[in-house]
Amino acid sequence: MSFDLDNLISDHNPGDAIFYFKGNIDSDIINNVLDSVEFKLITINEHPRLRKKVYNVLVESLQNLYHHADHVPVGFKVGNQEKYGIILMDKNIEGYRITTCNFISNFRVNELESKIDRINKSSVEEIKELYKDVLNHQEVTDKGLGGLGLIDIARKTGNKLDYKFTRFDDAYSAFCLSALINEE
Amino acid sequence: MEPIIIEGTSKTPSIRFDSKEGVFEIKGRSIPENSVEFYKPLNEWLDVYMQSPLEKTSVNIRLEYFNTSSSKCILDVFKRLESIHRSKHDVEINWFYEEDDEDMLEAGEDYDSIIKVPFKMIEIVE
Numbered sequence: 001m002s003f004d005l006d007n008l009i010s011d012h013n014p015g016d017a018i019f020y021f022k023g024n025i026d027s028d029i030i031n032n033v034l035d036s037v038e039f040k041l042i043t044i045n046e047h048p049r050l051r052k053k054v055y056n057v058l059v060e061s062l063q064n065l066y067h068h069a070d071h072v073p074v075g076f077k078v079g080n081q082e083k084y085g086i087i088l089m090d091k092n093i094e095g096y097r098i099t100t101c102n103f104i105s106n107f108r109v110n111e112l113e114s115k116i117d118r119i120n121k122s123s124v125e126e127i128k129e130l131y132k133d134v135l136n137h138q139e140v141t142d143k144g145l146g147g148l149g150l151i152d153i154a155r156k157t158g159n160k161l162d163y164k165f166t167r168f169d170d171a172y173s174a175f176c177l178s179a180l181i182n183e184e
Numbered sequence: 185m186e187p188i189i190i191e192g193t194s195k196t197p198s199i200r201f202d203s204k205e206g207v208f209e210i211k212g213r214s215i216p217e218n219s220v221e222f223y224k225p226l227n228e229w230l231d232v233y234m235q236s237p238l239e240k241t242s243v244n245i246r247l248e249y250f251n252t253s254s255s256k257c258i259l260d261v262f263k264r265l266e267s268i269h270r271s272k273h274d275v276e277i278n279w280f281y282e283e284d285d286e287d288m289l290e291a292g293e294d295y296d297s298i299i300k301v302p303f304k305m306i307e308i309v310e
Contacts, residue, residue: 027217031194034215049284052249056287059215059251066217128290136298140220140256148252156287 018096019089024081025069025102030062033087047184054096054181057153061098061179062087064149069102073172076103086176095182104175109165112175119150120160127155153179188229196222197247201229206238210261211246214254223257230264240274241265246308247280247288255291262299269301280306 019037021029037058041051069083076084085102104112122130131151138147154161162178185203192198192212200209216222243265250258262277269275277299279292289305296303 030217035194048282049286052285053287056249059249063215063217063251063253128294132294132298135255135259135294140253148255152252 016092017088017090019087021087023084025062025065025083025085025087027066030066033062034058037089050096050181050184053156054098057156057179057181058089058098060149060153060156061100061177064177065100065102068104070105070108070172072103073168075169076172095180097178097180099176099178101174101176103168103172104165106167106171106173109173109175113163113165115147116150116161116163119154122154124155124158127151131155157181185229185232188226197250199226201226201233203233203238206241207244208241209244209246210258211244213248214250214258216251216254219251219253219257223254223260227257227260227264230261234264234268234271237268237271237273241268241276243275243277245277245279245292248282250291259295259298262295262301266299266301275301276304277301278304278306280308283307283309 018040019033021033023029034055038051038055041054046054065085065087066083069085072081072084083102085100088097088099090097090099119127119130131148134148134151150161157179159180159182162180164176166174166176168174187203188199188201190196190199195213195216197210197212197214199211200207202208214222245258265275265277277295279295281288281292289307292303292305296305
C-alpha cells in the first residue's frame, strides 16, 4: 500500500467534517480555508466567543503548516507540489478539532517532539508564563516567526497537543497535529 | 512627518499613525503570513517620531484577531513607545477588546506586564 497521509488521520474518531483539504499549501489556500470556516461558523450561529477561539487556533495551525512544512519527499508522488499537507476540521461531541499533517525532515523531529512534550507537561499558568517569556525574549526570524504558534494553540485551547510522527523514509517523516477546542 | 494611513484588509489591520495629533491606531485583523514585512515601515516611522515626540502620544489598539507572528511585531511597536515614555513624555496605550473576548483581554494583560507604559483595558460592549 502506498504511503497516504489520509491513513494517518483515519484512526481519529470521525466527527462531522467542517472542512477538508489535501494538496499544496499556499497563501491563497489559507485565505480560502479561513473564509470558508468563518462563513460556516457564522451560518450555524456559533457563539461568538467559541467562534473567535476556533478561528484563532485555525490561523495558527494553518500558518504553522505554511511556514514549517518541509518539501515533499522525492519518493512521495503528488505531482509538482512544494508544500503538501492536509487540513481537516471536524466537530464531535467534545468540540471542534483542527488537524494538520505535513512532511518534516527527520533531523527536526526530536526537537519538535521535545518542544511539544514540554508544552504538554506544563500547567495553564506555566504555559502563560512560557508564552510571555518567548514573546519577550526569543529572536524572531525575518518573517516574524518567533516560536509562539504551538504555545498559543495550547494556551487558547487549554488542551494537550495531540501529535504523531510517522517515518516515511530515511530523510522525512509525516507529522500530524490535532488541537481540540472544547464546546463551552 | 507625513502620517501613515493604510486601509485594512482581511489579513492586515488599518493603520493611522499621525505625528501632528500624536494619535496612533491599529485596528482590525492582523494575521498575515509575513508580519515583519507589514510592520517594518511602521517601526521605521516610529524610529523617526521617537526623536522628537509630542508631549502626549495616545495609542489605540482595536484588534479583532492577531496571529503570533504579529504579536512579536506589535511588541516591537510597544518597545518604541516605552522608549518615548522613558524620555519623560506621556504615552498611553488603550487596549480595546470585545465583550467576552477573554483571550484578547489576556493578550493585553501580557503586554501590560512586559511594557512599562500605562495601559488602559477598554471593553467594547455591543
